[in-house]
Amino acid sequence: MLQTTAVSSEFHPLATAVQPAFDAVQARSPHEPEFHQAVHEVLHSISPVIEQHPEYCDLGVLERLVEPERQIMFRVPWADDSGKLQVNRGYRIQFSSVLGPYKGGLRFHPSVNLSIIKFLGFEQIFKNALTGQGIGGAKGGSDFDPHGKSEAEVMRFCQSFMSELYRHLGEHTDVPAGDIGVGGREIGYLFGMYRKITNRHESGMFTGKGTGWGGAEVRTEATGYGAVFFAQEMLAVHNESLDGKRVVVSGSGNVAIYAIEKAQQLGATAVTASDSSGYVVDDAGIDVALLRQIKEVERARIVEYANRRPGARFVEGGRVWEVPGDIAVPSATQNELSIDDAEALIANGVRAVSEGANMPCLPDAAAAFQKAGVLFAPGKAANAGGVATSALEMSQNASRQRWTFGDSENKLREIMADIHDAAFQAAERYDVAGDYVAGANIAGFERVATAMVAQGAI
Numbered sequence: 001m002l003q004t005t006a007v008s009s010e011f012h013p014l015a016t017a018v019q020p021a022f023d024a025v026q027a028r029s030p031h032e033p034e035f036h037q038a039v040h041e042v043l044h045s046i047s048p049v050i051e052q053h054p055e056y057c058d059l060g061v062l063e064r065l066v067e068p069e070r071q072i073m074f075r076v077p078w079a080d081d082s083g084k085l086q087v088n089r090g091y092r093i094q095f096s097s098v099l100g101p102y103k104g105g106l107r108f109h110p111s112v113n114l115s116i117i118k119f120l121g122f123e124q125i126f127k128n129a130l131t132g133q134g135i136g137g138a139k140g141g142s143d144f145d146p147h148g149k150s151e152a153e154v155m156r157f158c159q160s161f162m163s164e165l166y167r168h169l170g171e172h173t174d175v176p177a178g179d180i181g182v183g184g185r186e187i188g189y190l191f192g193m194y195r196k197i198t199n200r201h202e203s204g205m206f207t208g209k210g211t212g213w214g215g216a217e218v219r220t221e222a223t224g225y226g227a228v229f230f231a232q233e234m235l236a237v238h239n240e241s242l243d244g245k246r247v248v249v250s251g252s253g254n255v256a257i258y259a260i261e262k263a264q265q266l267g268a269t270a271v272t273a274s275d276s277s278g279y280v281v282d283d284a285g286i287d288v289a290l291l292r293q294i295k296e297v298e299r300a301r302i303v304e305y306a307n308r309r310p311g312a313r314f315v316e317g318g319r320v321w322e323v324p325g326d327i328a329v330p331s332a333t334q335n336e337l338s339i340d341d342a343e344a345l346i347a348n349g350v351r352a353v354s355e356g357a358n359m360p361c362l363p364d365a366a367a368a369f370q371k372a373g374v375l376f377a378p379g380k381a382a383n384a385g386g387v388a389t390s391a392l393e394m395s396q397n398a399s400r401q402r403w404t405f406g407d408s409e410n411k412l413r414e415i416m417a418d419i420h421d422a423a424f425q426a427a428e429r430y431d432v433a434g435d436y437v438a439g440a441n442i443a444g445f446e447r448v449a450t451a452m453v454a455q456g457a458i
Contacts, residue, residue: 011040015047017054021062028067032115034334038122039066041363045441048430053449060457061449068121070094072168073114076142078160081150090161092140093121094174098451100134101172103387105179107141108186116334117141120179120358124387126444127380130419133391138174140165146181147299158189166197171204171397177390178208180253180333184220204397207390216393218408219386224258224356225409226385226416227329227377231354232266233420234375234436243267245351248325249286250274251332252295252302255356255383259329261288268327272320275302279320282312324348331356342368355379366437381423381440388415 014022025039043062050056072092080086091114094102104124107117117139125137142161146154168174178187191206209215218225232242247263247270249256260270269285275295280286280302287309294304306314321328321341328350330337334357342365345353352375355361359379361369369376389412396402403411419440426446427439 011036012044014040014043015051017050017057018043018047018062021066024063025066029115029118032118034115034119035122037363038119038359041359041437042122042126042441042445045438046445048432049442049445049449055453056449059453061452064452064457065096065125065448066122068093068095068118069097070168071114071118072140072165074164076144076157076161076164078153078157080153088142088144088157090140090142090164091117092165092168092174092176093117093138094168095121095137095139096125096448097136098448098455099129100136101170102138102174103128103135103177103390104138104140105177105386106182106186106190107139107179108144108146108181109141110143110145111333112141112143119334123358123380125448126441127384128387129444129447130381130422130440131384131388131391131415132418132422132447133388133415135175135387135391135394138176139179140176141179141182144181146186151185154186155189158186159193162190162193163197166194169194169205171202171394175205175207175390175394177206177387182208183254184208184210204394207393209393214393214397216389216396216408217403217405218412219389219393220254221258221261221409222389222412223255223383223386224260224331225262226388226412227255227259227331227354227356227382228262228266229385229413229416230377230382230420231327231329231352231375233417234352234354234377237424238375240351241267242327245269245326246271246324247327247329248272248320248323248345248350249329249331249356250279250320250336250360251330251357252291253331255386256329256331257288257291257295259331259356260286260291263327263329264288271325272323273302273305274320274332277301277303278314278316278318279323280305280309280312280314281323282309284311319344321345326351328353329356330360332360333357334359335362337361337365339364339368341365345369346372346374350374353377354382356383358383370435370437375434376436378437378440380444381419381436384419385412385416388412388419 121139423439
């Protein structure tokens with residue numbers, strides 16, 4: 001299981017104008033700490049906007065924003081290979097469609113619960129708004145664990161999951177993608193069942209598909225690549241580059257693997273990868289081909305990398321943030337990086353942190369980075385490359401076109417530069433220059449709030 005750090009129930013005071021919206025969230029959803037955390041961060045950041053635009057309070061923008069448009073929860077019965085019936089719980093939180101069809105991934109992992117899916121869906125609203133691609137915010141998943149299951153068991157689960165969820169999806173309604181535990185294999189089974197039930201080959205209703213049947217080039221690599229592109233943009237503001245930098249990455253899934261790959265293509269040396277058993281350090285630079293073989297093909301533990309790579313070492317049960325580096329890219333899961341981890345990175349001279357996962361840094365860790373002058377890119381901006389490329393996949397499906405890898409990567413790079421600029425400029429407009437957390441929240445909120453007001457009280 002992925003290791004996470006407990007979420008604190010204590011929050012800093014909010015501005016008077018936004019406090020009622022947060023109080024309503026805590027009252028209606030009292031046992032959802034991850035969701036509270038995400039809402040508090042956004043409300044704290046956008047307080048200056050609300051002060052300048054009191055009409056948002058008059059029109060109930062905040063109260064509508066923190067309440068999902070639709071919450072779907074359902075049981076998922078499936079038979080294991082022994083014939084025994086198993087039951088899991090499925091979720092889809094359709095948070096906001098004001099900018100376009102709901103868009104967000106599906107996560108299959110034992111840690112999935114309502115709070116985590118709502119936290120992820122709320123974050124998705126602003127992340128998707130930042131891309132400028134005309135997509136709303138949603139998230140879904142199940143507490144099903146694909147790890148250790150046979151191919152047939154995974155297929156049967158996916159088919160049962162889709163037999164309920166299909167009625168809420170569609171290329172103009174809700175377009176899911178993958179997330180933790182949902183890769184190309186699972187997407188194939190999910191899409192196949194949707195096609196069978198609906199009798200429609202509706203390519204644009206699912207992204208992350210195989211490139212041979214409607215998928216887009218660079219979609220697999222996009223989140224990891226995008227996090228590195230964002231770090232590159234932050235450094236460029238200060239006339240620095242990735243060349244020669246030492247990069248510490250957590251995780252060993254898609255995000256981590258392709259963050260490592262892109263960092264090394266841009267002249268850095270990525271020296272770590274991890275899973276729940278521990279982490280590896282390879283001072284010569286992680287061998288991406290070997291890491292992919294171990295984690296994507298063999299689905300083995302990270303210790304195998306050290307066993308096969310001369311000069312690499314495995315640290316059992318340790319914290320990857322103990323390793324010195326110039327750039328950190330947390331790419332495993334939410335709340336994985338604590339204040340102690342942040343202080344260790346700061347003491348070791350970290351220059352920039354770019355969140356590859358969704359909110360991997362606890363609030364006090366993020367605050368510590370900012371206080372220390374570390375360039376800090378929040379996940380809703382830094383890891384938006386995945387959903388941005390999903391939107392590009394939707395565009396290709398709608399127009400029956402296919403773009404090359406190079407074309408898609410160039411579009412991704414442009415979108416990440418635009419996201420950086422939007423966050424950077426929003427922070428400057430509201431006198432918090434250099435604060436990418438506030439800038440990203442403000443830029444995303446402004447786009448969503450403007451559309452909400454224009455479309456009326458719905």
